[in-house]
Amino acid sequence: MDLSLSTRTVGDRTVVEVGGEIDVYTAPKLREQLVELVNDGSYHLVVDMERVDFLDSTGLGVLVGGLKRVRAHEGSLRLVCNQERILKIFRITGLTKVFPIHTSVDEAVAATD
């Protein structure tokens, strides 16, 4: 399965809905999308990963890169994920301390801390 990406704006947040597999082949597409959003002035991103089937370290690298970019503009990058198999990868790598991870898009959009 390939990667699917769609974006929508909710208030001052941009929600990026990601579906499919994020790996060494597809991660560059996600990177391009995040870079494009930041270049266009979207600095508060919510990446909805509820429809992601697979995530590897290349994908983690892209998300960390996105976080670095939005932080340069005092922005934020929040994740939405309830899937144990995906959350496990964030825990193994210690990235649960780096990314705010929410259980729903509504919660992520409302978060202000």
Add this chain to the structure above:
Amino acid sequence: MATVELRFSALPEHVRTARLVAAAVARRAGVDEAVLDEVRLAVGEACSRAVGLHESHGIAAPVRVVLIEDEKKFSIEVGDGVSGPGGAGGTEAEGAAEADAEGEDEMGLAVISGLVDDVEVTSGEDGGLIRMSWPANPAPVLP
């Protein structure tokens, strides 16, 4: 003898194929369903790393994946063609230009060592090798 051996051109689009094959063979070998996600992720990480190493070192040879089904365990070996430091055994950066690639390598290895209890990373003249194994047909665990 290997149960299944796979060789693929060192291109990112083939890593998914390696994941699917490894998961299918692991399932047949009796690896617990709950662990198949880990097998899939670990073999994907090892193959992504090998593809990256082949690309950065300009190696035309394919990446090798060997899947071995034993009585009590299922093993996967992923071999790259990069000999010495910089291959599977080496972690030193060879220059500033490669710093990013090396960083991603280390993240991949970190995920593998976090996931797999039995993992061995070696490097020889023929290239680097990541060996991983999981129990197969485990005895049922009683509560």
